[in-house]
Amino acid sequence: GAVVSQHPSWVICKSGTSVKIECRSLDFQATTMFWYRQFPKQSLMLMATSNEGSKATYEQGVEKDKFLINHASLTLSTLTVTSAHPEDSSFYICSARGPTYNEQFFGPGTRLTVL
Amino acid sequence: AQSVAQPEDQVNVAEGNPLTVKCTYSVSGNPYLFWYVQYPNRGLQFLLKYITGDNLVKGSYGFEAEFNKSQTSFHLKKPSALVSDSALYFCAVRASTSGSARQLTFGSGTQLTVLP
Numbered sequence: 001g002a003v004v005s006q007h008p009s010w011v012i013c014k015s016g017t018s019v020k021i022e023c024r025s026l027d028f029q030a031t032t033m034f035w036y037r038q039f040p041k042q043s044l045m046l047m048a049t050s051n052e053g054s055k056a057t058y059e060q061g062v063e064k065d066k067f068l069i070n071h072a073s074l075t076l077s078t079l080t081v082t083s084a085h086p087e088d089s090s091f092y093i094c095s096a097r098g099p100t101y102n103e104q105f106f107g108p109g110t111r112l113t114v115l
Numbered sequence: 116a117q118s119v120a121q122p123e124d125q126v127n128v129a130e131g132n133p134l135t136v137k138c139t140y141s142v143s144g145n146p147y148l149f150w151y152v153q154y155p156n157r158g159l160q161f162l163l164k165y166i167t168g169d170n171l172v173k174g175s176y177g178f179e180a181e182f183n184k185s186q187t188s189f190h191l192k193k194p195s196a197l198v199s200d201s202a203l204y205f206c207a208v209r210a211s212t213s214g215s216a217r218q219l220t221f222g223s224g225t226q227l228t229v230l231p
Contacts, residue, residue: 034219043223044205093159095159102166103147103149103164106151106158106160108157109156109158
């Protein structure tokens with residue numbers, strides 16, 4: 001089956017620093033990737049949708065300058081949290097969908113803690 | 116706009132008993148429906164989906180779900196619960212049409228606890 005990986009699985013950083021999270025589709029080409037944020041015991045909230053080679057589409061209320069998304073290839077998307085603050089601490093999950101799939105395949109998630 | 120409702124935040128069942136996790140949806144046109152399971156500090160694992168065809172869909176780990184168009188429901192079921200089924204379950208929907216409506220919309224999640 002289709003596999004999506006995320007790296008790192010967890011990261012702790014100081015306030016004001018930037019953190020990059022990678023999302024890779026390991027055995028299929030992902031024309032579309034999605035980034036979600038999940039707070040404890042809550043549902044997944046879609047942050048942005050990215051299509052390979054084009055700019056990401058951000059959901060309302062998500063700061064595009066703070067959450068930089070790059071979908072440079074058909075197997076890799078990155079989310080960079082710039083100038084992170086403690087309120088950015090969360091579980092970030094990516095998912096990917098290939099051109100022939102009806103479903104999305106989810107990565108294992110990245111736990112970000114900003115001190 | 117599409118939406119998903121999971122009316123129960125928490126479902127408790129005894130091991131060996133049948134379980135049901137409820138889900139209702141709203142979407143324009145024909146729905147694609149999904150169930151995912153999430154264990155603590157992990158990503159989502161796909162359980163099953165309804166795209167078209169038989170209303171009863173069988174998925175991973177003995178789970179099944181029944182698509183009911185008239186009631187706009189897609190309840191998750193299992194005949195005999197296991198303690199290892201204890202996890203957070205999400206129902207999701209998206210429209211079968213193209214465009215931005217193809218993105219998934221998730222329910223709020225239901226915490227299933229199976230008691231030994």
